[in-house]
Amino acid sequence: MSDPVMMMPKRMVELEVDGQTVKVFEGETILDACNKVEIDTPTLCFGETLQPKNACRVCVVEVEGARVLQPSCSRKAEAGMKVHTNSERVRASRRMVLELLASSVDLSTTSVAPEYLEAYEARPEKFGPQAPPDTHRDHHRAGHSAVTDGQLAATVYQGIKIDNELYTRDYSKCILCYKCVDACGEQWQNTFAISVAGRGFDARISTEFVVPLPESACVYCGNCIQVCPTGALMFKSEHDLREEGEWREEEQTVTTTICTYCGVGCNLELHVQDNSIVKVTSPPDHSITHGNLCIKGRFGFQHAQARDGAKK
Amino acid sequence: MDIKLLNVAPTEDEKEAVDLLLGPALSGWDGGERDALTDTRVAEGGHESREDRHLLLPVLWAVQDRIGYISAPALAYISKRMTIAPAEVYGVASFYMMLATEPTPPRVLHVCEDIACKCLGSDDLIATLQERFGPEGAVSADGRSTWHRSPCLGQCDRGPAVLMMEAGLEPFTRTYAPASTATALAVLSEEEGVAGTEPSEPYQLGDPSLRLLRRIGVIDPLSLDDYRAKGGYDALRAAVSLGPAGVIREIKDSRLMGRGGAAFPTGVKWEAVAQQPARPKFLICNADESEPGTFKDRVIMEGDPCSLVESMTIAGYAMGVENGFIYLRGEYPEAERALQSAIDQAYDRGLLGDDIMGEGFTFDLEIRRGAGAYICGEETAIFNSIEGYRGEPRSKPPFPVEKGVFQKPTAINNVETLINVLDVIRRSGPGYAETGTTGSTGMKLFCLSGNIERPGVYEVPFGGTLRELIDLAGGVPDGREIQAVLLGGAAGSFVRPDELDIELSFEAVREAKTTLGSGVVMVFDDTVNMHGILQRIAQFFRNESCGQCVPCRVGTVRQQEALARLASGKPRGGVETELELIAEIGGCMRDASICGLGQAASSAVESAIDRLGVFKEGAR
Incomplete structure (x- = not known):
């Protein structure tokens, strides 16, 4: 939603981050303050177009006077706050969060993962060899788990879900950031095709009774793919190229254009490899779409090309 | 849409x-x-x-x-x-344990596998069921019955416990405790005439010093007349003559602290809600008592349900709240029936609803039944559960007094906290504060279970010692030695037998780096395998984590795995490395989890390692 034209003047609050004095608008978060003074803060579940869910806890910081660490993405800045982003306590928690994720989730297509894991010297392998995929994962009873001997580190691995021609869902890569659910539901699309189901380590993103997407309420707007930070949700075209070993991101060009299907004027970013469109995104900072598209803008690019080589 | x-x-x-x-x-x-x-x-x-x-x-x-x-x-x-x-x-x-989304027989026997029942033979019960009925989830030949393991059923004073849920036109849920193998099998095969439990009777029955438990075992819990004959609804009458501000003043003067585990001053909470301008406001009684080893609220609700209804009416009157919920755990069918009867009778007599006692104020009260989720005892998770969402905790701030259920100002109090209000009104705030210690006023209920001669709920003033309390309950049976005492439940911590002189007050236990939590005192004698107990505690947190934040969702699993490796004698990289790993995981869960569940999920385990020296060489 675009900002109203008339705005009340906002008050500024002054706080201290790692010894530096920062002024931010009232209502802005600690993360905003960190960004303002260029303090790098790792984030995974944070999405610039979504309300912070603060589920991943990788952005935690120490606020003097608070008993526990605070999620910088959602905790509002308050006047006089003293924030530490690099204390041993903060680093230890961030490191452990990354290790817990990397030991249980396939982060191979999470673009920021290698950088974060290195910066925090994370050693996910310390939990031992990873457990194999569990085909029954979508049907675990809430509140029950098998007794473990602890020799294998439990994972969220399960088979990839390919049930339509447009996008794939590989929940082995899902860190449960809730962004797809929020984008599909009340924050953007109002389709509510997916929800978090189950609980605890068995919590997972699911349609009702795990029905395939074509039987669900999904309208294939792809706004979930847009916000997915891990590649768990992926264009089928990208997935296929990766499977063939032909995905070469460094060779791709990105062309921004305007969608021609209707008069709204959504911006499209066409990702092109070998003169073929391989995926479509939309700029999150665009004042009309905020990164959102519909099925036509997101997936209706086949007419511009013939991917099987039969070019016209 | x-x-x-x-x-x-x-x-x-x-x-x-x-x-x-x-x-x-x-x-x-x-x-x-x-x-x-x-x-x-x-x-x-x-x-x-x-x-x-x-x-x-x-x-x-x-x-x-x-x-x-x-x-x-x-x-x-x-x-x-x-x-x-x-x-x-x-x-x-799919969030709740007691709701099934896959085809399930109409009759399900839930068999408690938690730590208190473990001390009383639930492992044997489960083994026999597996042998004679079939593995967990196996369906009887007639397709009508099955069984599942369950977390603590709140019957720790008389385990091992089982709970039968039977679906149908006249659904029926009933607790059997203690349940012998014969009882469990008879219930599974629909034999007639197997008696369910009756309300627990306190061992202190008849003791004139009792205040919170004084009516339990004395009155008929299903009779409002009986309740009134024993002083019931005198407090509401007195509260109305004090006026709303007067009631809050007495509560503040009493220095009553919340009994659910966080020990927040009740008067401060009530005053904050009373002062909120937003309408409507809500009152919630947190009766989702699910902390392993805790059963005091059940004993109150089963034995003296009208006292909770009266306390909530007073609270509603004092804060100007017209709608109350009792969020009751689904595992307490007997308490639900008793409370429903108390509520129905109160409506009939004009003690709930509009124009209560002709005094012109309104208070409506209803029970909301939980469905098997420990996390729903977390105050903000209760809000989501009542509103029809997944029972996931919310971030604080904003706090419940400002934005609680339905985003409206909400006072949320534990059962025991609320019934203390009657005692405050009866004695006046300063009179109430004469009992107990400076920082912890009034009487406290403790749940004694495990290897103890007379398990049950005990009411004592704050300020006694743990040793006195254990002696009051008859000590450890058969002349055995105490190995450890779990204070405060699975989210609490263990103390050693040489620490029994610790004073039972909020301030003294804080000093001793432990907690009273929900009043659990679970005693383990020297025959108990602490490895088994710790593994069960770890599994409990794994099963009960809501899954929202990473530290708790994955941390509870990694903690359980590390304990399993240690217990099986196959640590990775040596015992010390594993203990360091557990401490590291615990640190992150404590520091970075969203809510109290994750923050306390390593507390008992770490205290067993640090205080008891479990896994040290030579320890069992």
Whole structure:
């Protein structure tokens, strides 16, 4: 939603981050303050177009006077706050969060993962060899788990879900950031095709009774793919190229254009490899779409090309 | 919002179960008969039914109680009736242990496998069931019965406990404790005449010093007249003569602290809610007592249910709150029946509803039944659960006094805290504060269980020692030695036998780096395998984590795995490395989890390692 034209003047609050004095608008978060003074803060579940869910806890910081660490993405800045982003306590928690994720989730297509894991010297392998995929994962009873001997580190691995021609869902890569659910539901699309189901380590993103997407309420707007930070949700075209070993991101060009299907004027970013469109995104900072598209803008690019080589 | 549904009709039974609760559908739009003339022109029901989202959990229960599980067509019908997307309904239904989304027989026996019952032979009970009935989830030959393991059923004074849930036209849930193997098998095979439990009688029965327990075992819990004959509703009368501000002043003067575990000053909370300008405001009684080893609230609700209703009425009056909920855990069917009777009788006598006692104030009270989720004892998770969402905790701030259930100011108090209000009114605030210590006033209920001669709920003033309390309950049976005492439940911590002189008050236990928590005192004698106890505690937290934040969702699993490696004698990289790993995981859970569950999930385990020296060489 675009900002109203008339705005009340906002008050500024002054706080201290790692010894530096920062002024931010009232209502802005600690993360905003960190960004303002260029303090790098790792984030995974944070999405610039979504309300912070603060589920991943990788952005935690120490606020003097608070008993526990605070999620910088959602905790509002308050006047006089003293924030530490690099204390041993903060680093230890961030490191452990990354290790817990990397030991249980396939982060191979999470673009920021290698950088974060290195910066925090994370050693996910310390939990031992990873457990194999569990085909029954979508049907675990809430509140029950098998007794473990602890020799294998439990994972969220399960088979990839390919049930339509447009996008794939590989929940082995899902860190449960809730962004797809929020984008599909009340924050953007109002389709509510997916929800978090189950609980605890068995919590997972699911349609009702795990029905395939074509039987669900999904309208294939792809706004979930847009916000997915891990590649768990992926264009089928990208997935296929990766499977063939032909995905070469460094060779791709990105062309921004305007969608021609209707008069709204959504911006499209066409990702092109070998003169073929391989995926479509939309700029999150665009004042009309905020990164959102519909099925036509997101997936209706086949007419511009013939991917099987039969070019016209 | 358009809702896309599976094109399958519910059975008549499923439809009836839903309609009995929600009333008939308004039009073809929300699941009724489609009228070709009007329904094509006017869409009805959307907003109205969405405002009723808080009925989602009761509706799911209605189907569960009728059929035994929630089928895809039943879920689609609920979706249509309530205008909630089916994926969301599925997300909510699959969150709770007591709701099944896969075909399940109508009769399910829940067998407690938690630590108190472990001390009383639940492992043997489970082994025998596996041998004579079949593995967990096995279905009887007639297709009617099955059994599952369950976390603590709150019957720790008389374990091992089982709970039978039977779905049907007249659904029935009943507790059997203690349950012998013969009892469990008889219940599973639908034998007639197996007696369920009666309310627990306190061992202190007749002791004139009792205040909170004084009516339990003395009055008929189902009789309001009996309650009134023993001083019931005198406090409400006195409260009305004090006036709302007067009641809050007395509570503040009493220095009553919350008994649910966090020990927050009740008067401060009430005053904050009373001062909030937003309307309406809500009062919630947190009766989701699920902390392993805790059963005091059950004993109160089963034995003296009217006292809770009266306390909540006083609280409502004092804060200007007109709507109250008792969020009661689903594992307490006997308490639910007792409370419902108390509420019904109070309405009949003008002690609930409009114009209470002719004094011109209104207070409505209803029970909301939880469905098997420890996390729903977390105050903000209760809000989500009542509102019809997954029982996931919210971030604080904002705090409940400002934005609680339905985003409105909410006072949320534990059962024991609330019934203390009667004692405060009776004695006046300063009079109440004469009992106990400076920082902890009044009487406290403790739940003694494990290897103890006379397990049960005990009421003592704050300030006694742990040793005195254990002696009051008869000490350890058969002349055995105490190995450890778990204080405060699975989220509490262990203390050593040489620490029994610790004073039982909020300030003294804090000093000693432990907690009273929910009043659990679980005693383990020298025959108990502490490795088994710790592994069960770790599994409990793994099973009960809501899964929202990474530290708790994955941390509880890694903690359980590390303990399993240690207990099986196959540590990775040596015992010291594993202990360091557990401390590291615990640090992150404590520091970075969203709510108290994750923050306390390593507390008992770490105290066992640090204080008891479990896993040290030579230790058992």
